[in-house]
Amino acid sequence: MDEQTKSIRDFVIMYNKISEHCFRRCVTSFNDRELSADEVTCVERCAAKEILLNNRFIKVFLSVRETMKPM
Template sequence: MAGIAQGLENVNSEQIKSFRDFLISYNKLSEICFNDCVWDFTTRNVKSQEDRCISNCAEKYLKMNQRISQRFQEFQMIANENVMAAVQKSGNKI
């Protein structure tokens, strides 16, 4: 039973970490786009120019984030392949 509880705790911990990472990314996106795109504080309405700017900003940020994630995954795969090659090479010498 303790093993199951520990496993559930690890899953919950991973979910919390994942959600925390999502919130950090969302807050960063909101801050960047708000600072770049909201200029007029004299009205409660969002102007069409600001709305377009925010849409473009969010789209660029998300595409950039996706591209970085893809490159990171590629780098990780190459690094893992290099480690496996080194292990096999050292294993063959023994």
């Protein structure tokens, strides 16, 4: 698998995990076809927090990796 394909696959996996986590956390009723305003707000905030967390994690990982000595 080439690097671009792996990157796309990793992105899709991350997107699916965030979507599932926020859906389970925020969607509480299946009585309507549309999400309620509260559910929409919750999903948007949840996804934003997850994306920020992931970006911070990547930055820390890259900075730690740069300081490590090759074996």
